[in-house]
Amino acid sequence: MISLERVNARAGSFELKDISFDVPTGAYGVVIGPAGSGKTTLLETIAGVLRPISGTIHVAGANVTYAAPEARRLGIVYQHAYLFPHLTVRENVEYGAVSKDVAADISGRFEIRELEGRSVTSLSGGERQLVAMARALSRRPAAMLFDEPFSALDPRTRNTMRRVVRAIHREWGFTALQVTHDFTEAGLLGEVAIVLDRGRVVQQGEPEAVFRKPVTPYIADFLGAENVFAGTVRSIDGESADRITGREDEFGKRAVEFTTAGLEFYAVGDISDGPAHAVIRAEEVSLSTETSVSSVKNQFRGCIIEIVPAGALTRVTVDVNQTPIVAAITSRSARDLSIAVGDSVVVAFKATAIHFC
Amino acid sequence: MRAIVTIVVAIVSSLFLLFILGPIAGLLTKGGVRGVVGLANDSELRDALILTVVTATTATILGVVGATPLAYLLARRSFRGRAVVSALMDLPLVIPHPVAGIALLLVLGRASPVGGVLYNAGMRIAGSSTGIVCAMLFVSAPLYVSAAREAFARVDARFESVARTLGDDAWRAFRRVTLPLSAKGLTAAAVVMWARAVSEFGAIVILTYNPKTASVLSYDRFTSYGLSEALPVAAVLVLFALIPLAALRALRAGEPLGR
Numbered sequence: 001m002i003s004l005e006r007v008n009a010r011a012g013s014f015e016l017k018d019i020s021f022d023v024p025t026g027a028y029g030v031v032i033g034p035a036g037s038g039k040t041t042l043l044e045t046i047a048g049v050l051r052p053i054s055g056t057i058h059v060a061g062a063n064v065t066y067a068a069p070e071a072r073r074l075g076i077v078y079q080h081a082y083l084f085p086h087l088t089v090r091e092n093v094e095y096g097a098v099s100k101d102v103a104a105d106i107s108g109r110f111e112i113r114e115l116e117g118r119s120v121t122s123l124s125g126g127e128r129q130l131v132a133m134a135r136a137l138s139r140r141p142a143a144m145l146f147d148e149p150f151s152a153l154d155p156r157t158r159n160t161m162r163r164v165v166r167a168i169h170r171e172w173g174f175t176a177l178q179v180t181h182d183f184t185e186a187g188l189l190g191e192v193a194i195v196l197d198r199g200r201v202v203q204q205g206e207p208e209a210v211f212r213k214p215v216t217p218y219i220a221d222f223l224g225a226e227n228v229f230a231g232t233v234r235s236i237d238g239e240s241a242d243r244i245t246g247r248e249d250e251f252g253k254r255a256v257e258f259t260t261a262g263l264e265f266y267a268v269g270d271i272s273d274g275p276a277h278a279v280i281r282a283e284e285v286s287l288s289t290e291t292s293v294s295s296v297k298n299q300f301r302g303c304i305i306e307i308v309p310a311g312a313l314t315r316v317t318v319d320v321n322q323t324p325i326v327a328a329i330t331s332r333s334a335r336d337l338s339i340a341v342g343d344s345v346v347v348a349f350k351a352t353a354i355h356f357c
Numbered sequence: 358m359r360a361i362v363t364i365v366v367a368i369v370s371s372l373f374l375l376f377i378l379g380p381i382a383g384l385l386t387k388g389g390v391r392g393v394v395g396l397a398n399d400s401e402l403r404d405a406l407i408l409t410v411v412t413a414t415t416a417t418i419l420g421v422v423g424a425t426p427l428a429y430l431l432a433r434r435s436f437r438g439r440a441v442v443s444a445l446m447d448l449p450l451v452i453p454h455p456v457a458g459i460a461l462l463l464v465l466g467r468a469s470p471v472g473g474v475l476y477n478a479g480m481r482i483a484g485s486s487t488g489i490v491c492a493m494l495f496v497s498a499p500l501y502v503s504a505a506r507e508a509f510a511r512v513d514a515r516f517e518s519v520a521r522t523l524g525d526d527a528w529r530a531f532r533r534v535t536l537p538l539s540a541k542g543l544t545a546a547a548v549v550m551w552a553r554a555v556s557e558f559g560a561i562v563i564l565t566y567n568p569k570t571a572s573v574l575s576y577d578r579f580t581s582y583g584l585s586e587a588l589p590v591a592a593v594l595v596l597f598a599l600i601p602l603a604a605l606r607a608l609r610a611g612e613p614l615g616r
Binding site: 047070076080082084135141 | 516518521522524526
């Protein structure tokens, strides 16, 4: 378990303010935030490298708020590896290892056995990161702190390493907290997501929930939500969401109209009338060539202004009354629709696809 | 225009180099051979050189042992008064060295409280090789502190942080990581201190005229016998200075230009 309660810390002129969150024992937490949001400072405070001004930090059940780093039973892997340059790869991995056997086992899992005799100064960026990972894990810590550990790896190695780290994490059951600015990575690895901005936790929860329901337009934008609209909410008299959806988790929400730049969305939300931001994930927006009669209430005809294929998905931007709406559809669907820039298409999304913040 | 600037820069640089190298070359030409031959026959010169090496080495060892923790603190820790401590450490570098000698004499001379107590305990400072060590330590240790602080600062503190999370306590992390990584810089700092100690004259001549170090001997020969007698001693001192210079070059070999 990694648990922080109202932690305040200072690194130079930067401050962490009132940080509170829990990553349960054996869980994989991710800290997401833009550059300069305090992610590394947070990890260093948990690791004991920085001393908090106030608050309490628990690691593996022990109050370690003012404990020395070596007494915290946790490991840290920095973005820049920080391998000891005067030692070989093997000496680095064995530096704090509980035993040489564990160090050898971990080296094997990270496929760095053949590098063992080499000086770390001769390694590539990716290899350095693998050695740093092996070095920290060889200590068999109760908790691991990762500061963007996969950033120096090529995409293929990155995927392999994510799998290896996840496998060791599941097998050993340590608690992990990883810093990343890549929400895809956060979604792939994390069970708990903590969004940090300017030294404060601005949202936390399951990655899926944070991704789908960001609490501010800033978070929505940072998390890559392409469709964030500023507008005005107006309730629709006599309608309530439970009648529309029948879903228990929607109970109590109201049916509303959201007006933005000449467009009117039909939506449900636990929100009062007035100014608001509507967030629609591009993956929730579909495209068709004709308007259809269906339960999907929001359908708008527009003109395609951009098509960006990206592997299995294609992002299509449609200009609807001078408001761009982005749809992420499968590349196969894009081929089947035979769409091209300038074509007229219908964008559609359900009322429940709109999240207000 | 560009060609003119290049020519002017080349002329000015050449004149400057000539200004530095000219006197040294002249000294070596006129006194070098006599100085080296004198090493075999001139026991006073030999003794002065041995005394210089021993006292400079002793001062350097004392400086390394005593000033390394201070240099580390100045590089790593942020504490109230750090700027004041740094400024105080630089003070011996900017005051005239005879003034440093007078200050030391005030504290360590027989008439002073500290010097008096030490003298009564059988430890004579002024007028002894101990006095020479004190003078050398006073004027050259600040150079070591400054260079050692730089050497520590060049080692990213996160190496220590990583070592701590790998189970090392502060001392062990220092010994296993920081010290090896800063060893080259610390050695260079010690060489600079030693070289400065060897060349010291002003503070030594006030605190201890006899026994004579090489620098005091060259002055003594100049004032007593004139330029020609001082030349061999001075030339040997210049040759002697090549030792730390070569050591520094060797330590810096492989470092990128500009560092």
